[in-house]
Amino acid sequence: MIQHKGYKFRIYPNKVQTVILSQFFGCCRFVYNRCLSYRKEVYASEKRNTSQYECMRLVTALRHDPEFVWLASCDSMALQEAVKDLNKAFVNFFEKRSGYPKFYKKLSDQSYRTRNQSGGIRIEGNHIVLPKLGAIKAKISRLPEGRILNAAVSKTSTGKYFVSLCCEENIVLKPNAGGRIALDLGIKDLYVDSNGYKEPNPKHLAKYEKRLRREQRSVSRMIEANIAGYAKDRKPIWKRPLSECSNIQKQKRKVALIHEKIYNCRTDSLHKASSKLVNENQVIALETLNVKGMVRNHHLAKAISDVSWSRFTTMLEYKAFEHGCTILRVPTFYPSSQTCSSCGHKNPKVRDLKVRRWICPECGVVHDRDENAAKNILAEALAMQTA
Numbered sequence: 001m002i003q004h005k006g007y008k009f010r011i012y013p014n015k016v017q018t019v020i021l022s023q024f025f026g027c028c029r030f031v032y033n034r035c036l037s038y039r040k041e042v043y044a045s046e047k048r049n050t051s052q053y054e055c056m057r058l059v060t061a062l063r064h065d066p067e068f069v070w071l072a073s074c075d076s077m078a079l080q081e082a083v084k085d086l087n088k089a090f091v092n093f094f095e096k097r098s099g100y101p102k103f104y105k106k107l108s109d110q111s112y113r114t115r116n117q118s119g120g121i122r123i124e125g126n127h128i129v130l131p132k133l134g135a136i137k138a139k140i141s142r143l144p145e146g147r148i149l150n151a152a153v154s155k156t157s158t159g160k161y162f163v164s165l166c167c168e169e170n171i172v173l174k175p176n177a178g179g180r181i182a183l184d185l186g187i188k189d190l191y192v193d194s195n196g197y198k199e200p201n202p203k204h205l206a207k208y209e210k211r212l213r214r215e216q217r218s219v220s221r222m223i224e225a226n227i228a229g230y231a232k233d234r235k236p237i238w239k240r241p242l243s244e245c246s247n248i249q250k251q252k253r254k255v256a257l258i259h260e261k262i263y264n265c266r267t268d269s270l271h272k273a274s275s276k277l278v279n280e281n282q283v284i285a286l287e288t289l290n291v292k293g294m295v296r297n298h299h300l301a302k303a304i305s306d307v308s309w310s311r312f313t314t315m316l317e318y319k320a321f322e323h324g325c326t327i328l329r330v331p332t333f334y335p336s337s338q339t340c341s342s343c344g345h346k347n348p349k350v351r352d353l354k355v356r357r358w359i360c361p362e363c364g365v366v367h368d369r370d371e372n373a374a375k376n377i378l379a380e381a382l383a384m385q386t387a
Contacts, residue, residue: 012137025110027074028082052087081113111154157256173324182285182378192370205306274315285328285381328381341375
């Protein structure tokens with residue numbers, strides 16, 4: 001079974017390679033912003049959409065323009081991929097999957113993508129070879145088994161460099177224990193399964209929130225001290241550009257390091273929980289949750305974002321594919337918490353989230369709210385599968 005698989009490695013470029021990478025990031029950002037500006041101008045004057053290939057021709061003309069001769073030093077495939085990214089952003093906008101494309105900023109996370117042609121991207125020992133960069137020292141955790149299609153190089157806001165390799169591989173299904181289980185996702189616990197096991201929610205954001213608040217306040221005070229006044233439209237008048245304020249940039253990196261720590265801890269716990277489930281079960285049933293709508297509740301938005309249900313289910317789906325598992329989903333409005341898993345009686349009083357344990361008025365069985373919901377999700381998912 002041929003599938004695309006990604007591998008992400010941390011790389012350690014030397015001083016010369018760091019300068020070249022900064023140039024590549026800047027060139028790709030310039031091409032993306034220039035093409036976006038060109039498309040906006042064409043639509044404003046001619047009322048027509050610009051094609052991807054028209055933007056490609058614009059980039060070719062810029063590379064031969066003496067004013068932009070520095071674009072010729074960049075990997076040409078990286079510039080083409082920047083145009084493709086812009087075209088994809090417009091496709092997502094027209095199909096109402098995202099907002100209108102925005103201009104890239106210099107101070108945000110930086111990245112570029114390039115294709116593998118004639119073995120230009122390869123792994124040699126503990127180095128990764130990239131076009132126009134040569135061999136870059138890398139931390140190779142495992143070797144890709146298939147053909148490398150492309151590579152995406154990125155620099156985080158904390159100053160670390162990573163490369164993601166997209167490979168075409170023949171996937172061999174991994175074994176699993178053959179169990180059947182359903183999950184009721186929650187906030188107090190990451191999930192409660194139909195067997196009664198409760199996976200605790202580590203709450204990583206709450207753990208580091210005090211440190212994060214202190215460092216963010218320090219950034220705010222520094223920025224406020226750099227404001228000489230405000231214009232009539234309430235725009236700040238800066239004493240110096242923020243990019244020239246080294247202390248502010250140092251403090252921003254401290255904030256970014258805390259966010260990175262939270263992200264890494266959350267990713268690690270989600271990987272462990274999802275791997276355990278796909279190794280032990282053949283069938284995993286889930287409830288379809290409207291997470292985007294749920295985070296609009298300002299009382300629960302922070303807790304829902306911290307537990308990261310969407311990312312957890314995404315991990316389950318791609319790991320289930322590798323293990324030959326089946327992911328079943330029940331509809332969003334299925335009353336799993338209100339229905340008695342023993343007799344099927346529906347108790348509307350359980351709609352109140354404060355009710356954590358309840359007794360069925362029909363059969364008298366005592367239910368834990370989340371465990372009962374997980375049992376109902378499993379029964380409903382299996383019934384839908386056989387229907």
